[in-house]
Amino acid sequence: MRLTHLKLAGFKSFVDPTTLHIHGQRVGVVGPNGCGKSNVMESVRWVLGESSAKEMRGDSMDAVIFNGSGNRKPISRASVELIFDNNLGGATGEWSQYAEISVKRIIERDKGSTYYINNTVVRRRDVADLFLGTGLGGRAYAIIGQNTINRIVEAKPEELRIFLEEAAGISKYKERRRETELRLRDTRENLTRVEDILRELDKQIVRLQSQAVVAEQYH
Structure with a gap:
């Protein structure tokens, strides 16, 4: 996927609707x-799911x-939209069939955010899943801000590993593995509860059988 347009409205200093046309694979602001x-850099991080107000300097x-x-008076709504060219089929899953993909986030004061992919309401996680392994995300390496280089140079081994895994395209597989492990854990816990219920039912059956024997003696 290649980013072609960035649309902002009401986001920080971009109070009026503004469209930035993106040309080429590398863009400098x-x-x-x-x-x-x-504000431009932060708008991209924000629409991709950034949830830390501190990262947005607020x-x-x-x-x-x-x-x-x-x-100018304050307004009550802000939105940022990214439009991607997907003619080469970079997107995966249900969105791979679209030649153009739009990712949008809208926030209303005191009401929180809503995410959209191609004008369909989605979860924040769905947006993150769309870009897993692409280097593009709320804090991914594809967005290089003023402090990004220092952050990478000074990163601890575990933090640096996250950058390398994203660059190698394996982060999405690790995320899938983590989700599978969580489901397996939940399944094991459910099985344990079922076994506890079965043991309790066995005790009740034994007790009822004893009561049935006693009842037959009086017939």
Whole structure:
């Protein structure tokens, strides 16, 4: 998949609907201080599922909504949308059939976020699953901010391993394995509960059989 458009509305300094056309495989965001470079980078992380207000430089996630300025009133809604060209079939699962894929997140003040893929309401996890192993995600290596290089250089071994696994494309398989292990654990716990119930029923059967023998003696 290749990112072709980034659409913002009400997100931080981008109060008016704005569309950025993305050309090429590598894109750099440059400009003077205060022009909104960080807001562009954060908008991509945010729409892909970032859940930490701290990573968005705010006290709460509502802080991404334009909060007013000297001549503009605050608004109550923000949205970011990414549009991908999927003609080469990079997407997997149910979305692989689409030539174009849209990923959108909308937040309303005091109401939380809603995620969409091709205008269908989905879970945050569905968005994350779509990009597993691609290097693109809330904190993946494909989005290189001002502090990303330092973060990689200073990363602890376990943190560096996450970057390498994502780059190698095996993170999605590890996630599937983790989910399978959780399901197996739940199944084992359910079996244990069933065995406890069966033992209790066996005790009741023995008790009822004894009562039946006594009852027959009085007939």
